[in-house]
Amino acid sequence: MDLLSSLQLGLATALAPENLIYALIGVLLGQIVGVLPGVGALTAISLLLPVTFYLDPTQSMIMLAGIYYGSQYGGSIASILLRLPGTPSSVVTCFEGYPMAQQGRPGVALLLASVASLFGSVVGLTILIAGALPLSRFALNFGAPEYCALVLMGMIGASIVSNGSQLRAIAMMVLGILLGLVGTDINSGAYRFVVVDELADGISLVAVAMGLFGVSEIFSSIGTASRRGKIPLSLKLRDLMPTRDEWRRFLKPGSRGAAIGSAFGTLPGTGAAIASFVAYAMEKRISRHPEKFGTGQPEGLIAPESSNNAASITGFIPTLTLGIPGDAVMALMLGALIINGIVPGPTVMTDHPTLFWGVIASFLVGNVLLVLINLPLIKLWVRFLSIPYWALYPGVLLFVSIGVYSFRNSVVDVYTTLIFGLLGTMLSRLSFPPAPMLLGFILGPMLEEYLRRSMLLYDGDLTVFFTRPLSAVFMVGACLLLFLPPISGWIRRHRTARQTRSA
Amino acid sequence: MELSLGGRDMAGASGKRSGATGRSWRCRMLGWLPGGVMMLVGGSIAATAWGYDLGSIDNMGPGFFPFVLGLVLVGLGVAELFSASGKAEVSSERPPVNWRAICCISSSLLAFALLINSAGLLPAIFIGVYLAMLSERPVRWISALLYSSALTAFGYVVFILGLGLPVSAVWW
Numbered sequence: 001m002d003l004l005s006s007l008q009l010g011l012a013t014a015l016a017p018e019n020l021i022y023a024l025i026g027v028l029l030g031q032i033v034g035v036l037p038g039v040g041a042l043t044a045i046s047l048l049l050p051v052t053f054y055l056d057p058t059q060s061m062i063m064l065a066g067i068y069y070g071s072q073y074g075g076s077i078a079s080i081l082l083r084l085p086g087t088p089s090s091v092v093t094c095f096e097g098y099p100m101a102q103q104g105r106p107g108v109a110l111l112l113a114s115v116a117s118l119f120g121s122v123v124g125l126t127i128l129i130a131g132a133l134p135l136s137r138f139a140l141n142f143g144a145p146e147y148c149a150l151v152l153m154g155m156i157g158a159s160i161v162s163n164g165s166q167l168r169a170i171a172m173m174v175l176g177i178l179l180g181l182v183g184t185d186i187n188s189g190a191y192r193f194v195v196v197d198e199l200a201d202g203i204s205l206v207a208v209a210m211g212l213f214g215v216s217e218i219f220s221s222i223g224t225a226s227r228r229g230k231i232p233l234s235l236k237l238r239d240l241m242p243t244r245d246e247w248r249r250f251l252k253p254g255s256r257g258a259a260i261g262s263a264f265g266t267l268p269g270t271g272a273a274i275a276s277f278v279a280y281a282m283e284k285r286i287s288r289h290p291e292k293f294g295t296g297q298p299e300g301l302i303a304p305e306s307s308n309n310a311a312s313i314t315g316f317i318p319t320l321t322l323g324i325p326g327d328a329v330m331a332l333m334l335g336a337l338i339i340n341g342i343v344p345g346p347t348v349m350t351d352h353p354t355l356f357w358g359v360i361a362s363f364l365v366g367n368v369l370l371v372l373i374n375l376p377l378i379k380l381w382v383r384f385l386s387i388p389y390w391a392l393y394p395g396v397l398l399f400v401s402i403g404v405y406s407f408r409n410s411v412v413d414v415y416t417t418l419i420f421g422l423l424g425t426m427l428s429r430l431s432f433p434p435a436p437m438l439l440g441f442i443l444g445p446m447l448e449e450y451l452r453r454s455m456l457l458y459d460g461d462l463t464v465f466f467t468r469p470l471s472a473v474f475m476v477g478a479c480l481l482l483f484l485p486p487i488s489g490w491i492r493r494h495r496t497a498r499q500t501r502s503a
Numbered sequence: 504m505e506l507s508l509g510g511r512d513m514a515g516a517s518g519k520r521s522g523a524t525g526r527s528w529r530c531r532m533l534g535w536l537p538g539g540v541m542m543l544v545g546g547s548i549a550a551t552a553w554g555y556d557l558g559s560i561d562n563m564g565p566g567f568f569p570f571v572l573g574l575v576l577v578g579l580g581v582a583e584l585f586s587a588s589g590k591a592e593v594s595s596e597r598p599p600v601n602w603r604a605i606c607c608i609s610s611s612l613l614a615f616a617l618l619i620n621s622a623g624l625l626p627a628i629f630i631g632v633y634l635a636m637l638s639e640r641p642v643r644w645i646s647a648l649l650y651s652s653a654l655t656a657f658g659y660v661v662f663i664l665g666l667g668l669p670v671s672a673v674w675w
Contacts, residue, residue: 167586171541171579178548178572185565190555192565215608222604222638390639391650394632397608398654401615401631402624406668414616418609425605430537448568460561 003129010357013058014365019358022059023366026066027373033067034074034090042438044071045332046206047403049339057340058355062362064336068329069312069363072272073117073370076305080109089272089308092280096293096300103296110378112246112298113305114371116254120306121367123258124265124313128360131266131314132321132349142322142346144457145464148450149474150324151443155436156478166486169436172427176440177447179203186445187452198412205335207404207416208441209328212434215400215421218393220428246298253283257303261310266317272308279307313363320344320356324446328435331442538584545576607638623673628658 013019033044044067052060075090080097093113100109142150155173182193183202194200257279264275283303284293293300316333318324323344325331337344342352349356404413424434458464466472549570558564615631632654636647662668 165586167579167583168537171576171583174572174576174579175544178569178576181569187563188556188565190565192555192569193551215612218608219601219605222601222608390636394635394650394654397611397635398628398632398658401612402628402658402662402668405616405619406662406670409669411616411620414612414619418612418616421612422605422609429600432537451568452563455561455563458561460559462560 006353006357007129007361009353010359010361011365013354013358014062014361019059019062019362020365022055022063023066023362024369024373026063027070027366027370029063030067030070030072031074031077031370031374034071034077042209042329042332045329045336046209046407047399049206049332049336050403050407052336053339057337057342057352058358060336060340061333061355061359062366064333065316065359065363066366068333069117069121069309069367070370072308072312073114073374076113076117077110080113081106089276089304089311092276092304093301095280096295096297100296100298100301105296107378108246109296109301110374112250112301114374115250116257116302116305117309118367118371119254120258120261120309120311121313121363123255123306124262124310125360125363127262127266127310127314128317128363132317132360142470143468144450144453145468145471146474147322147324148447148454149465149471149478150322151447151450153474153478153481155439155443155447156481165431168432170482172432172434173436173440176437176442177444179208179437180441180444181448186449196412198408198410201408203416203441204404204408204410204413205332205442206407207413208420209332209438210400210404211417211420212424212438215397215417216424216428216434218396219421219425222393249298250302253299253303254306256282257306258310260303261307261312262314264307265311265314272311272315275311276304276308279303309367316359316363320348320359321346325442328438328442331439335442535584538580538582541580541583542577543580545573545578545580547573548576549573601638603640604638608635611635619670621674623671624663624668625655625659625672626674629655 014023029048030044033047045064048064048067052064055063072089076093076097079090079094080101097109097113100106156170178193180202182199184190184194184200185192191200260279260282261272261275264278265272280300280303283299287293287297287299289297312329315325315330319330319334321344323334325334334344342348342355400417401414404417405411407413427434427437454464455462464471465475550573552566552569552573555566555569556564557566557570560567611631611634614634615627618627618630629651632651633647636643636650659672663670663672
């Protein structure tokens, strides 16, 4: 099936009324959830995963994807208006968006963010469409060693890019893998670390995600969030539109951001959050007025927004074609696909063309919907966010508890959420980043499976990871990612020490 | 890129009186904590995994991977103990721990977990939300009661009537 007819099939599927409605619901839900602080795409998808059991695979993927990029925009809304990033990828948005809002121009910031998001999505989508076919054909060369090496590289890549100590990030990742191994071993049926009977099926991912990110965020936000005052907001249309000069400065940061986002999205192990940080850093570095960053520079808002949408779309490339998720949210989507009986991999395009191309076309439709919906809704969003935090967090807790409980009808999962909430708070206090742990949790069993298989096939010969060409590339990449930052940091410190000594 | 999220109080609590090195006794003790905990956790995991069938490298048993990972964690803990960041970082630049919130929210979730099977969804929501709202200071007893009732009703409508959750609303 050639590209054009595939796209036609996709558009026909995406624009079908039922699917359109699910895209709309997904985008709206995603936005609402993304706006709530501490509750992001991860939580939204975890909460709504059980709902998708009642829908067919195409509809559930369309809705989940809509939730995904809808929540990124929702996160930006909260980020711009309240400086409470709703999602990890919206953290960067508040650097420039919040000052802009404080200067009385929140509508401008919101509009620039939504158009930048659409721009990034279109670029990412083009790359997805152009690259998905060749990439999936290429993926057929992947055997167990290649997958193992790729997963390893992705996991290391994800942990080193987070802020702070690389050592701790890797330790968190290892801990996450170990937690993922809790339960029944697939090959032998033996129980591993099963302290209570319900854990025989493993620790619930939803419970871990909600506890680690949602509950721990609530722990830290109570008290501080309610002390914040109200912002003076003007709702006149003229104040909601960017100036002509700002539009003129749109294209270059938008394109740079989209390029960075697409690169990070395609690589497994990196995602929208990292892409947005890198895009912001790049804008700041090449700007003629870097000192103005932090006071409401549009470039610093446009580039990250464009990149995080490009990353979220191209993040589907490794997920759909290789079956390897780019970040924790993608991993949940992967889980959703598998639950629905679709095993992502190189054959997904030929086995389920309607699903594949329908989902891709719905990305475009969904993102356009996002911009169209938000133009009139900007005023509403601004007003919605004046709900005081004391009313917000009990509702969030309610959804978290019920969502986690109903996933497996298990009370143990609610206890798990609590434990991970406490753990998450403690870990962030000790500067241990929680995100690599979640990634390790999701990808760990996969790593073990491929490692086991590789060793079985090659009689325990560990050098196979370096003798097979593709696998060698990934292993070298993993080593570089692991050792390059500390080595270059050491060299830099050595050099400055030598300079200060000679000065 | 200075970012202080949401007006958090950055002048946090500091430890005891500082000594000649300028860092308090408590700070120095806490510096060993991350590495030490990592070693402890890694060690216990490896010990537990030793009890499972390890198998060989070409035919890995259930214990192999956890055992290796436990050892890796111990190694990382050792590296953490020696790394510069472990020592220098425990500063007092930290917002104070909101113990009240932690206790209230924890008890809220515990109550929910305990009540949902024994008493039903609605009591679980009501007690859970009420306990959670006690973490806000000043405590507003009456409005918390009202809001809990509102959310309970909301939960009933959305989850039992709307989504048809297979859980009993009340215990009778």
